Amino acid sequence: MFTRHDSLKSAYDVVIIGAGGHGLASAYYLARDHGIRNVAVLEKGYIGGGNTGRNTTIIRSNYLTPEGVKFYDESVRLWQDLGEDFDLNLFYSTRGHYTLAHTDSAMRTMRWRAEVNKHFGVRSEAVDAAFVKRGIPTIDMSCGGHAPILGALFHEPGAIARHDAVAWGYGRGADRRGVEIHQQTEVTGIRVQGGRVVGVESSRGFISTPRVLCAVAGFTPRILDMVDLHTPIYVHPLQAMVSEPVKPWLDPIIVSGSLHVYVSQTARGELVMGASLDPYELHQTRSTLDFVENLSSHMLDMFPFLSDVKVNRQWAGLSDMTPDFAPIMGVTPVEGFFLDAGWGTWGFKATPVCGKTMSQTIATGRNHPLIEGFTMDRFARYQLTGEKGAASVGH
Amino acid sequence: MKILVCPLNGPRPVSEFAYGGEVRRSPDPDTCTDAEWSSYVFNRSGSPGVKYEWWCHIASGFWFIALRDTARDLVVATYSADAARRGLLSVPGGAGPGHGDATSAHVGATPADGGATPGHGGATSAHAGVAPADGGAPPGHGGATAAHAGAAPADVGATPAQGGATPAPDRGP
Numbered sequence: 001m002f003t004r005h006d007s008l009k010s011a012y013d014v015v016i017i018g019a020g021g022h023g024l025a026s027a028y029y030l031a032r033d034h035g036i037r038n039v040a041v042l043e044k045g046y047i048g049g050g051n052t053g054r055n056t057t058i059i060r061s062n063y064l065t066p067e068g069v070k071f072y073d074e075s076v077r078l079w080q081d082l083g084e085d086f087d088l089n090l091f092y093s094t095r096g097h098y099t100l101a102h103t104d105s106a107m108r109t110m111r112w113r114a115e116v117n118k119h120f121g122v123r124s125e126a127v128d129a130a131f132v133k134r135g136i137p138t139i140d141m142s143c144g145g146h147a148p149i150l151g152a153l154f155h156e157p158g159a160i161a162r163h164d165a166v167a168w169g170y171g172r173g174a175d176r177r178g179v180e181i182h183q184q185t186e187v188t189g190i191r192v193q194g195g196r197v198v199g200v201e202s203s204r205g206f207i208s209t210p211r212v213l214c215a216v217a218g219f220t221p222r223i224l225d226m227v228d229l230h231t232p233i234y235v236h237p238l239q240a241m242v243s244e245p246v247k248p249w250l251d252p253i254i255v256s257g258s259l260h261v262y263v264s265q266t267a268r269g270e271l272v273m274g275a276s277l278d279p280y281e282l283h284q285t286r287s288t289l290d291f292v293e294n295l296s297s298h299m300l301d302m303f304p305f306l307s308d309v310k311v312n313r314q315w316a317g318l319s320d321m322t323p324d325f326a327p328i329m330g331v332t333p334v335e336g337f338f339l340d341a342g343w344g345t346w347g348f349k350a351t352p353v354c355g356k357t358m359s360q361t362i363a364t365g366r367n368h369p370l371i372e373g374f375t376m377d378r379f380a381r382y383q384l385t386g387e388k389g390a391a392s393v394g395h
Numbered sequence: 396m397k398i399l400v401c402p403l404n405g406p407r408p409v410s411e412f413a414y415g416g417e418v419r420r421s422p423d424p425d426t427c428t429d430a431e432w433s434s435y436v437f438n439r440s441g442s443p444g445v446k447y448e449w450w451c452h453i454a455s456g457f458w459f460i461a462l463r464d465t466a467r468d469l470v471v472a473t474y475s476a477d478a479a480r481r482g483l484l485s486v487p488g489g490a491g492p493g494h495g496d497a498t499s500a501h502v503g504a505t506p507a508d509g510g511a512t513p514g515h516g517g518a519t520s521a522h523a524g525v526a527p528a529d530g531g532a533p534p535g536h537g538g539a540t541a542a543h544a545g546a547a548p549a550d551v552g553a554t555p556a557q558g559g560a561t562p563a564p565d566r567g568p
Contacts (some may be wrong), residue, residue: 031464232437280414281465283443288397290410323437379437380430 001172002047005180008294012040012180014362015200016215017187017223019043020052021163021348023215024181025355026362027207033356034363039179040209041171042202044186048167051217054285054317056240056262056274057163057346058253060097062117062124062155064109064390067373068326069120073350074370076157076351081351086169090161091248091267097158098132099392102147103260110153123156133150135252144301147258158253159271160264166351182314189225190333190337197227197336211362213338215354218283218318220341231341232379233320237278238345239291241314243306245269255392259298262392270312273299275360277319277345285316300304319344324384324390329358329374338362339376345391397468399450402475403457415449418460445471447479476556 005091014030016023019041024306031034043049057080059071083090101107110126117124128151133141135154142148171181182204189201190212199208214223250265260275278288292311300307321344322328328342340358343350357368367375375384397409405562422431440446443466450473451458460479465493 138415222443225442230438231436231441232439233441234439235441235443280448282468283418283466284468286468320441380433382433 001168002175002181005182008040008182008185008202008204008207009038009180012263013038013098013209014211015039015207015209016041016213017200018050018214018219019047019167019171019181020050020217021048021167021170021351022052022217022343022354022358024048024167024174024357025065026213026340027144027171027174027181027355028177029355029359031174031179031363034359036359036363037178039174040068040207041174041179041181042185042187042200042204043181043183046183047171047181048164050219051317051319051343051347052167052351053164054240054315055163056087056264056272056325057160057301057348058097058255058262058264059092059159059161059349060253061098061122061157061349062099062113062153062157062390064113064116064387065326065373065385066116066385067385068185068390069122071353071357071370071374072349073120074356075273075350076159078352078356080081081162081170082166086165086173088169089166090165090169092159092161093267094159095264096135097155097253098135098255099153099155100132100169100254100256100258101151101153102143102149102256104150105180106257107151108149113168113390115154125154127152127154134309136254138305139254139302140304143259144304145257146260146302147256147301150170155266160253163261163348166348170351170355175276181227187223187226188287190223192334192337195333195335197334207248207258211336211338212271213340213358213362215340215358217315217343217347218320220339224339225336227332229332229334229337229339229376231328233328233342234281235283235318235320236280237282237285238274238276238315238319239278239287239314240272240274241287241292241295241311242273243271244310244312246271246309254302256298256302257392261295261298261302263299271299271306271309277321278316283318284372285318287314287316321345323379325387326385327374328376329354329371330361330376332376342374344386364383399461399470400473401452401455402459402473402478404452404455407452411453413451413453415458418447418449467485503527 013036016027027039027041030039061076063069063072079092084090101110114124130151132149132152158265175181176225186203187200188203191199197212199206200212209292216223220233224231246269248269253264255262263271263273265271273295292314320341322342329340332339338361340354360368378384398406399409399412400406420433445464448461448463450461459473459475461473
């Protein structure tokens with residue numbers, strides 16, 4: 001599926017750190033849309049082995065800020081024909097997405113999000129309890145008696161996709177256009193002279209390049225140390241788990257902020273479930289029993305008949321969180337060093353639009369208009385892009 | 396369940412605690428620049444390392460400081476805020492936590508290192524007699540803790556790392 005390159009060249013026009021979805025999508029659009037093909041993607045592990053392969057694959061655009069809604073809506077639009085573009089089945093499946101409200105204040109946020117969404121042409125509606133019951137007939141509307149469902153934000157375009165295939169599709173497309181993907185190649189330093197990037201030190205030697213894109217999620221702070229940049233990014237693990245396959249019964253995607261659950265059923269019948277961040281900084285992907293116990297308990301509040309269903313696997317990824325729950329993207333004070341980071345718990349759905357906007361930003365040296373609300377300098381200006389209200393659960 | 400050693404309550408499950416973030420020194424708001432202040436408000440030392448952190452035992456409302464390796468999930472030591480304030484926070488250019496008051500410093504034997512079953516709480520009563528008092532690096536802006544963290548664990552970290560490896564056999568599933 002991918003060309004294996006035995007050696008690195010001594011110089012590239014662009015070096016991308018991280019062969020996850022975001023890095024590979026950026027490489028793909030650099031080659032396809034901007035004719036920049038002398039590109040190396042360096043990956044210390046393997047393609048799609050980080051958060052691209054660890055998320056719960058939910059795609060939606062029902063965000064809270066105008067910046068977020070426009071950005072994620074463009075991503076949802078790009079997702080629609082991506083499988084054809086790649087000639088690869090992404091199992092993209094539009095399911096409808098319910099964000100359940102169990103309190104009056106949650107209902108208020110749902111109305112707020114619905115109005116912002118509709119203003120930008122995104123199909124979201126605040127719906128009542130009867131609508132929820134019709135859409136999810138198997139749900140216990142009282143949630144065990146302690147968190148009755150009052151209504152929801154219903155987002156019709158909500159979808160899931162096969163995450164690995166996204167990385168493979170972008171990777172193969174980039175590879176066919178001449179981009180070199182080097183796995184098992186770790187970046188150990190970034191050489192900066194006179195405020196400009198001149199090259200990258202790697203575990204396989206020095207590479208000269210004027211432009212570097214950092215797309216490494218939970219490893220971002222370590223890369224930023226190499227160029228002496230400071231950001232608010234802090235890293236917590238985010239865990240997820242999957243059940244044994246069962247017969248299809250859950251069509252929509254269900255999110256409950258109060259119960260800290262998001263769940264969908266895959267094409268092969270597994271329930272993919274996630275919850276909140278682990279509660280303290282940690283740079284490890286170990287799973288915990290606490291997580292399974294808490295998440296299972298809340299799943300059973302909604303769907304008590306699942307009590308005999310077994311959990312097959314659990315895992316964790318490293319989330320690069322930001323204070324406003326929006327990403328940090330674009331140019332940086334180091335010329336030639338571009339950042340695609342702060343993707344916390346919300347990065348998978350943005351993969352296509354990140355590739356589109358970052359490739360243009362790299363090609364032109366100027367931030368794409370869609371990412372102007374996400375620039376690194378917003379913190380010094382105290383102009384945050386507050387998306388916490390649109391986070392799937394209360395992290 | 397992971398175990399954290401509270402200086403007041405002894406070894407308790409980590410679920411009884413709230414994480415309060417890294418111990419940081421505030422710049423003087425009257426004299427610092429806008430850039431220094433916004434950096435203090437927002438920026439964090441996001442890379443893994445051995446860091447001094449605020450923790451709170453929720454049930455008793457007791458705030459204290461833990462020296463924790465965020466790469467290995469290993470608590471090197473915990474200190475009462477009072478001891479830490481005298482040692483870590485108010486001695487310019489100087490001493491690490493536990494300075495002159497090492498009795499309040501516990502080795503937190505969180506079972507992170509071995510990676511085996513959480514729930515092993517052994518060795519929690521051991522005291523970290525070796526205070527990283529001579530860490531010595533000057534606490535610059537935002538760097539007070541990092542400077543110490545860099546120096547301290549070389550000494551303190553050795554003890555739990557060795558001790559942590561030993562009790563592995565009694566870790567059951």
